Amino acid sequence: MSLLRIAWRSLVERRLSSFLTGLSIALGAALVVAVLVIFSVIERSFSQAAHGYSIIVGAKGGRTELVLNTVFHLGRPIENIPWSFYKEFSEGRFSRAVKVAIPYCLGDNYKGYRVVGTTPELFSELEYAPGRKYEFHDGRNFATDGFYEGVVGYLVARRTGLKVGDTFAPTHGITTEEGQGHTHDEFRVVGILAPTGTPNDRALFVNMEGFFLLEGHAKGSPQPQGPDGSEAEESDEAETRAESNDGQAGSAGVSNESNAAVGDHQNETSAADAHSGHQGHTHNREPLPEDQREVTCVLVRVTDPILGTHLPNVINEGPVAQAVSPLRVTQELINTIFQPIRWLLLVLTTLVIIVAGVGMMVAIYNTMSERRREIAVMRALGASRRTILMIVLCESVMLAVLGGAAGVLLGHGLIRVANPFVVAMTGVSIGLLEFDILEGLLIPGLVILAAVVGYLPAMSAYRTDVARVLSAAP
């Protein structure tokens, strides 16, 4: 009979104790698995977030800020770059190296979700994940000439209840908490994006042309709450605009309000904003003149990788803007923020396993007194001390391996159960059999742990004084 079988029998003989000990190991292992999988989901959803373009061009300043604002719809507002610089990508000197250039205009929110002024090419030209084109859960992409059309990210639609055909009015400022925002004209929802698992699920996208025409969005537009700004005027305007919005979109609108729109850019740090005249707003169906336009940043997909590495250098050497690699910045964010947390949690869960291991040591050790007689009998039958030692070590290792394996299955099972919620929250789906590389270390680690903690009871068994146990009254 093999040692493993003898050890197994011994475990079965004390099944309750074995089960509980194995369970504690299993729970520890499940925790490790959960941490590993959760972080791989986070990491994947993070690094996937900036798929489809390789460069973000924005105002000089913080690289991280630029990526946070553009990719993750987070962070403090950033400054804008001139329209003319954007044109360099679409038709100017950089255009040869550029396959797609998507402008982003930021600064507004709707119920706390960021509103991005952009072009329909964002959804028609870019993929959100390798091989995955944007799809619409409902409706369609906004049209280039549909100035007041917008598309809503999946989660925003779910949480705000916005449906195709509804209208929404962005508020100035990037969060509702900022409080100083005023409500803009309304955009009509023409599409709800299918879930992508990217931060874009949590944003609204409107036609940049409409965005430009919102009050305060033209370059250098005056402050609405400045010395002469009045809230009453504000809401009046909003109403009138809403009315006209319901009408013929795209018809040649004539500005029936000649007064300069009141804008609110007081939260923008740009002191360089020159205050100049500003032409109309909602009712205006004429595109904003180019000299009044600004964009916050440009997402650039290059034609080939070599130009792709060259282009950022050229931009960064110039005085106007900076070019950052969202992937690199994202990776930096992951490395500086998530990796330490991940390691911390791994250390904690490893400690949980070690505690479970110590529990196992105590459990096996406690059985030793009742097993003295059995051990002595085995010795009398010819089992060597080493054999006895190995039997106890086998028990410990088997418990740890079985517990660990159960824990891995348990962990993945739980993740399976949690998968729909994870998909809803992050868009990343985890397969039942998706293992992290570190999980491969779990079982060998447990074997080592079991051998170490099993050593004490095993030595106790090893030292059994056979003659004394056998001559003592049982």
Added chain:
Amino acid sequence: MLLLEDVAKSFPLPDGTRLQILDIPELRVGEGEQLVVMGRSGCGKTTLLHVIAGISLPDRGRVEVAEREITQLNEVSRDRFRAANIGYVFQTFNLLPAFSALENVLLGMSFAAGRTDTSRAEQLLTRVGLKDRLGHKPAMLSVGEQQRVAVARALANRPRLLLADEPTANVDTGHQQQIVDLLRDTCSEENIALVLVTHTPDVASQFERVERLEDLNQVARSA
């Protein structure tokens, strides 16, 4: 077959002195011979069997079993030698509770030779009248049945010497006889030397050679 020469065994006492248990100038048991050892409780019978089996070492003297001087062997060799050449039946709690009757017999084989002979194990259990109880765990067997399994196990490796330490102490008279018969008959059939420790005169009287440990032993102790 079995030879003890000038064997002494003592145990340390808490007060630092030693308690002398055995001091045997000579004890011989021939090939296939059957010896009954009697003696009052605490006189050292179990200790004697331990010394013979190499479970404990004497303070001095020579112990030879099957022409091997086991007092010269190291512990691992003694374990191996015992597994292969000596069968041992204890007073009680012979069996490992996690294993069935059959497996208990097989365990004895696997510790000795590393390989098991299931048909011999079944044959031995059949011989002790437990043909139908092969798969039963010790807890499902009566004390007498457990002792019979222990006898079967002690015979499993075809030992040269069988040591039985009061194997009938916890068994009623009827089953006591069954076990004694089993031991006596099997040992003579297979030419196994037998050292049987017993308190029971009825048992002792069935054997030709009966020794009192007090007579073999030079240790004079007051009870």
